Amino acid sequence: MAPVASVPGRGTDGHVGDVTSAPAGGADESVRPVASVPGGGTAGPVGSGSRAGRARAEGPLLLGVRHHGPGSARAVRAALDDRRPAAVLIEGPPEADGLVELAADQAMRPPVALLAHAVDDPGRSAFWPFAAFSPEWVAIRWALAHGAAVRFIDLPAAHTLAATDPTWGDGDEELHPELRIDPVAELADAAGYDDPERWWEDVIELRGATASADPTAPFAALAEAMGSLRETHGHGGHARDLVREAYMRLRLRAARKEFGDDDVAVVCGAWHVPALARKTTATADRALLKGLPKVKTGMTWVPWTHRRLARRSGYGAGIDAPGWYEHLFAVPDRPVERWMTKVAGLLRAEDRLVSPAHVIESVRLAETLAAMRGRPLAGLGETTDAVRAVMCDGSDVPLDLVRDRLVVGDILGEVPADAPAVPLQRDLDRLQRGLRLKPEAVQREVELDLRKENDAARSRLLHRLRLLSVGWGEPVAGRGSTGTFRESWRLRWEPELHVRVAEAGVWGTTVASAATARAESRALEATSLADVTSLAEQCLLAGLGEALPVVMTALADRAALDTDVGHLAQALPALARSLRYGDVRATDTAALAEVAAGLAERIRVGLPPACTGLDADAAADMRGHLDAVHTALALLPDNAGLTDRWARALRGLAGRDSVPGVIRGRAARLLLDEGRLDEDEAARLMGLALSPATPPTDAAAWIEGFVGGASGGGMLLVHDERLLALVDAWLTGVTGEAFIDVLPLLRRTFSAYETGVRRTLGELVARGPSAATARPQAGTPGFAVHLDEERADAVLPVLRMLLGVDDLVGAGT
Incomplete structure (x- = not known):
């Protein structure tokens, strides 16, 4: 069975020895028919010689399969029951020979996978997945139950994992992946099918009702078909298969010598069957294997999932419907009726109205569709169409639930506790x-x-x-x-x-010791202050008190050397959160508090010069740092002196013309929210920022800083009509040319408000300014009580242009 391999930084779903990504439907992941050598027959029980009424077999029984195919799995089991070989050879890594006995353990529940990894580089790894309906898994369990030997015969994982940049094999398969053929697609095309999966399902997976009395009968036909493809296409763009097949032939020769020609069965991808049946010399096969790279390899069993089987990349096996395949394998009789019952049960559990009548009608529709499409039985396509039409009322929303829970499924396998593990x-x-x-x-x-x-x-x-x-x-x-x-x-x-x-x-050998060692290593490797502070937070959350001295030393060193206010501002929030979590987890954070207080003081001192002479992007970044530091200070232990000094720094920023508008506006808003700036002073600062002498882009930036984003500025404008009137007066006075420049800033500012807030602001602005009716105080701007129709109608020309109509009233608006 071909693995799905992983090299650090790149996962694959190719074959053994292939650590490059193979396309969906590649030779080993999508082609798994079944075959036997011509002349193959049956044998009696292990070592018994022959079965009554049947001629003794001539040569090993080669069972070519499609990995993870329920029809192939049933056919393999029937063939093994008929032949009863003394040894079963499986396409898989020979390093797993010592682990195969665990497959008989009651605690082993598929889906599972063999995991091989390089001992010195565990990230270099490969998996060989097995589902309950995998032919290889069925063959392994059959052999263990009948006392037959089980051997894996594919290229060793030691070679596969060593080939990070393999030079062995034909480079054309790397340079020209389009040269690779999909044997199932080729056979389906020859049979007149435009869908390879549908052809395979018709010929193999749904053929149980019409199966031949001879369990090897379908194998010979597919073996002949694969032989024809190999004659025409050679290795079919999979040159490394030649190396794998050479190793398989060597292992097959050894098994035939040990157990006899007639007492050996091989379960492998059907694509390999012609190569295994071909006459070659051991010397020629060894020559192909000469000089292969090799690494020390570890091997174990690990749990697998149906969801992983369904993925076509990474560690997936490229199976679209593992849940459906498992159903076909486990329920050979009346599979459609039982499937519809499972679907109905799922939908009822989700409070959908599904009755027995729905089940009956769905079965009838699926069978009718199968007959119309010329299929032997209703397949997944027919059952899905029937479920959509009858149980889901034509909607794909509940159907997605069926796909996720049943067609794919969330099954996680289990392995015995005594399986090898680090x-x-x-x-x-x-x-x-x-x-x-x-x-x-x-x-x-x-x-x-x-x-x-x-x-x-x-x-x-x-x-x-x-x-x-x-x-x-x-x-x-x-x-x-x-x-x-x-x-x-x-x-x-x-x-x-x-x-x-x-x-x-x-x-390390334990989670605690390994995490401690990893944290200490990261502290020594960290190059930025923010990285170290984030690490300190992680250590406190993880309860790694033993790692804190190393991390704190690194933190103090980086903090002493870093003078960039932006870097210091990035580091402080993590420290503040760490202090808060440290209190909850009863962790001693005194040293951390001292560093945090020192950072806050250095940020306060360095903030005014750091906010001068910034472009728009740098000003936006600094505005974010300002918010983060202000929030962090609220989490630090009560320090009235530090808080007061920070407020004075903000007041200095709010009144300094050399500071970008977005920072001045944000500083004023933070002071207003803290109660350190009264409403009259806030209105005065806004009036200055929106005066005619201020460039429109800087004024718009001030507005964004003061009332923009998720700061609740919309509600502030709703409840303080003075501030909204100042914005309104400034906006109506901006020239058309300048308005185009400030429009992106204004759109970003006001589009973040909730719909209800925007609607209320629109209603206020539509009334027009009226100091006398809105507020009794002389000179205080506000808005009229009633709608100013002339002001509201001013938007109509723009709406006509956007909607492409001449008369909005006639258009029903």
Whole structure:
């Protein structure tokens, strides 16, 4: 069975020995027919010689299969029952021979995969997935149940993983991937089908009702067809298959010598059958293998998922519908009726009205469609069309649920606890069991209350794994309390996380020790202050007290050397959050508080000169730093002196003409929100910023800083008509030429407001300015009580142009 291989930075779904990406439907992932050598017959029980009424077989039984095909799996099982070989050879890495006995363990539940990785570089890895309906898995289980030997015969993983930039094989397959053929597509085209998958399903997967009494009968036909393709296309653009097949022939020769020609069965991709049946010499085969690169390799079993089987890239196997295939394999009798029943059960669980009558009608429609399309049985296409029309009322929305839950599925396999694993993986398994945090393929969210011991331990584990780049969980915004004693996580276990754990094993044998070592290493390697402060936050969240001294030393060193206010501003928020979380987790953060206070003071002192002479982009970045630092100061331990000094710095920015408008406006708004700037002073600053002497672009930037974004500026303008009137008066006085320049800034400012706020502002502005009616104070601008129709009608010409109509009233507006 061909693996899906991974090299650091690039995953593939190619074959053994192929660490470059293969297109969907490549030779080994989409071509898996079944075949036997001409003249193949049957044998009796293991070592018994012959079966009554049948001639003794001549030569090994070659069963070419399509990986992960339920029809192929049933055919292989029938052929093995008929022939009863003493040895079964499987397309897969020979390093797995010592692990094959685990397949008989009751705790082993597919989908599972063989994982091979380079010992010195665990990120260099490859997987060989097996589902319950994989022919190779069926052959392995059959052999173990009947006392037959099981051997893997594909090219060793030691060679596959060493070939990061392989020079062996034909370079044309790298330079010209279009030269690769899809054998199933070729055969389907010859049969008059325009869909290879439909042809394969008709010929193999749905042929159970019309199967021949001779279990090897369909094999010979497909073997002959593959032989013709190989004669025409050679290696079909897969030159490395020649090397793999040479190794397979050597292993086959050894098995024939050990067990006898008639007592050996081979389960491999049908594309390889002609090559295995071809007459060659051992010397010629060894010559093809000479000089292959090699690395020391580790091998184990790992859980796999149906969702991974369904992916055509990365670690996927390129199967569109693993859930459907498993159903076909597990339910050979009345598969359509049973499938429709499962679909109805799922939809009813989602509160959709689906009755037994819907099930009956869906089955009838699927069978009718199959008859109209000339298919032997209703396939996935027919059942899907029937479900959409009958149970989903023609909608694809509930149908997407069926695809996700049933056609693909969230099944996660299991492997025995005594399967080989790196020490770090064993410690992680122990922690998962102890914390009752079971890895699952389905995505789910968990809420953690850090005041509870078990939840706090779960949080530390998840944060430690993130620090080790094992992304089992991702923090998300919680739906409940926003207090620092709660965390929300989105969890999903993916098979490649086993590779990440193996990679992280170089840092330690336990999660705690590995995370500590990794944090210390990152602290020493960090080149920016923000990286170190972020790392300090991660250490506190992960409860890595032993790593903090190294991290704090690095933090102090970087903080002392960095004079860039932007860098300091980026670093402070993480420290402030760390102090808050440190209090919740009972962590000593005194040293961290001193560094944070020092950073805040240096930012305050360096802020005024850093905000001078900035272009628009740099000013926008500095405005973000200003917000972040202001928020961070609120999280620091109570320090009235620092807070007062920061407010004075903001007041200095708000009144300095050399500071960009967006920063001046933002500083004024922060002071207003803190109650350190009264409404009259805010109106005075806005009046100055929007005076005729101020360039329109700078005035628009001031508005954006003061009331822009998600700062709640829209509600401020709604409740303070003076400020809105100042903006209105300035905007109506801007020249047409300048308005085009400031329009992007204004659109960005006001488009962020909620719909209701924008509507209210529009209603206010439409009334027109009227100081006397809006406010009793003389000279205080405001808006009239009633609509100013002349002012509101001024927008009509623009609307006519946008809508392309001459009369808006006649158009029904």
